[in-house]
Amino acid sequence: MPAILSSLPTLSPTRQHAIADLEQRHPALWRAGQLGRAGGQVTCPTGHPALDAELPGGGWPCGALTELLVTQPGSGELRLLVPALQALADTGRRIGLVGPPYLPNATGLAALGLPAGQCFWVRPAPGAKQAAQQADMLWAAEQMLRSQAFGAVLVWLPAARPEALRRMQVLAQAAADGNSAAVWALRPATALRESSPAVLRLVLSPLPGNVLSITFHKRRGPVRDTPLLLPLDGMEGVVSRPPARVPAGESAARAVREVPAAGAAEARTPALIA
Numbered sequence: 001m002p003a004i005l006s007s008l009p010t011l012s013p014t015r016q017h018a019i020a021d022l023e024q025r026h027p028a029l030w031r032a033g034q035l036g037r038a039g040g041q042v043t044c045p046t047g048h049p050a051l052d053a054e055l056p057g058g059g060w061p062c063g064a065l066t067e068l069l070v071t072q073p074g075s076g077e078l079r080l081l082v083p084a085l086q087a088l089a090d091t092g093r094r095i096g097l098v099g100p101p102y103l104p105n106a107t108g109l110a111a112l113g114l115p116a117g118q119c120f121w122v123r124p125a126p127g128a129k130q131a132a133q134q135a136d137m138l139w140a141a142e143q144m145l146r147s148q149a150f151g152a153v154l155v156w157l158p159a160a161r162p163e164a165l166r167r168m169q170v171l172a173q174a175a176a177d178g179n180s181a182a183v184w185a186l187r188p189a190t191a192l193r194e195s196s197p198a199v200l201r202l203v204l205s206p207l208p209g210n211v212l213s214i215t216f217h218k219r220r221g222p223v224r225d226t227p228l229l230l231p232l233d234g235m236e237g238v239v240s241r242p243p244a245r246v247p248a249g250e251s252a253a254r255a256v257r258e259v260p261a262a263g264a265a266e267a268r269t270p271a272l273i274a
Helices: 002-006 013-025 077-090 106-111 130-147 162-173 189-193 263-267
Strands: 064-070 094-098 119-124 150-156 182-188 200-207 211-218 228-231 257-261
Touching (some): 064 077, 064 189, 077 150, 077 182, 094 130, 189 200
Parallel strands (some): 064 200, 150 182
């Protein structure tokens, strides 16, 4: 192998200059052995320096779809996103939680530093068939993106066809400058065998010792053969954070704005993005 590599011709200064000029004029291009740049795309720091160093542009892409594939729900995916959600909330942007598998707790979100008044929870209609629930959740996420009123949209999709994800990717890209949102689709790890238009696909697995294993399945850059082992803050540290203020007159348990999606008609109300 060394002999083969040593026999490769060295680029002339003229060609090196031409390639550098091409990269300068088209920031979306990157060399196969290098981590891709954001290419003019806005990114939001993850709050985890080790992860930022592995992502194009040094953070979560805004105006694009990121797919998080989890081996089991509640294995640390929300704690992974909390620093970015805090940063977006600090700018006054809204946070949409569409179809989370567990009931959001306003007190817990406030303890994490997420203002409950800026968090919107959309749940599927009780008793509806899974296909109908999935359609309603996709519709709700699409309306959040169309409104351009949300800085972050998290949508849990146990099953989704590639064209539905492609639609979300297109809507995320269509946002005006300054209104682009970070969009995360949280799906089971079994979806890894399916194609996806997401610009970033990560597989998340919990490990002992409060560690999250992150496997880079798709990114703009070289293949990483080994997962990134990222220590997460323990839940004991959550309660020590100064809680965000709950709006006066609202109980902490009801501060997160719930929008029941009891069928398509009820889901399509202005309250969804109020």
